[in-house]
Amino acid sequence: HPHFDHIGGLPELQVFKKIRFYSHEKTLDLAKHLQETFLGIREWEYASLEFNRWYDFGKFKVKHFPVVHQPGNVAGGFILEVKGKRIAITGDTGPEILRNHELLEEIQGADLLVSEMTQKYPIPKTHLGVEDAIKFAQKVEANKTLFVHISHSNYAHEELEEKVGENGIVGRDFMVLRI
Ligand SMILES: [Zn+2]
Ligand SMILES: [Zn+2]
Structure with a gap:
């Protein structure tokens, strides 16, 4: 979920060329925003998971x-x-x-x-x-x-x-x- 203690460290993952994130769409939106803001274009993937x-x-x-x-x-x-x-x-x-x-x-x-x-x-x-x-x-x-x-x-x-x-x-x- 998009609380800082879970997602705030995302820019630290910059050492990885490829990453796939799995989460609910709302969390992924923030993850993408952090990536774009701090790291720019990346080949990272975002797999949206619906609940249940x-x-x-x-x-x-x-x-x-x-x-x-x-x-x-x-x-x-x-x-x-x-x-x-x-x-x-x-x-x-x-x-x-x-x-x-x-x-x-x-x-x-x-x-x-x-x-x-x-x-x-x-x-x-x-x-x-x-x-x-x-x-x-x-x-x-x-x-x-x-x-x-x-x-x-x-x-x-x-x-x-x-x-x-x-x-x-x-x-x-x-x-x-x-x-
Ligand atoms: Zn929390
Ligand atoms: Zn927490």
């Missing part, structure tokens, strides 16, 4: 689903199928995702769940708190859960690890996970 539709790109399949994340903003998560593995990524989302029963059913038992855990306490229609994120993980029952998008106002990493316990892994920069 599966796309088969050969090496992987993807479905972009909408989430509630700040009124007026278009934001979504992803379900990916790669080499027989199913990966669910919440993206930034408000706690309303816990009541999205259709989604919960679809990602139940995924190989990997990547859930946001931005704040100590939830912000309705914006971000999950620690407890919500854990509750969400418990509902999904993925083989592995990774909590990410942790803000500086959240608990310190070690404290979060204690709170999360057996419910998942607290993400770090440059982390590598095998599924």
Whole structure:
């Protein structure tokens, strides 16, 4: 989604000759604007994804689903199928995702769940708190859960690890996970 912490670093990708971006049209519009403004003409590609539709790109399949994340903003998560593995990524989302029963059913038992855990306490229609994120993980029952998008106002990493316990892994920069 087109928030600065997700898309503001786009001009840094200038070292790459070819890139393909996959996202909702509204996010791609801003991505193109950033590219044109900062980098000029590029051979980059933009693949627009409509919500709630599966796309088969050969090496992987993807479905972009909408989430509630700040009124007026278009934001979504992803379900990916790669080499027989199913990966669910919440993206930034408000706690309303816990009541999205259709989604919960679809990602139940995924190989990997990547859930946001931005704040100590939830912000309705914006971000999950620690407890919500854990509750969400418990509902999904993925083989592995990774909590990410942790803000500086959240608990310190070690404290979060204690709170999360057996419910998942607290993400770090440059982390590598095998599924
Ligand atoms: Zn955001
Ligand atoms: Zn964000």
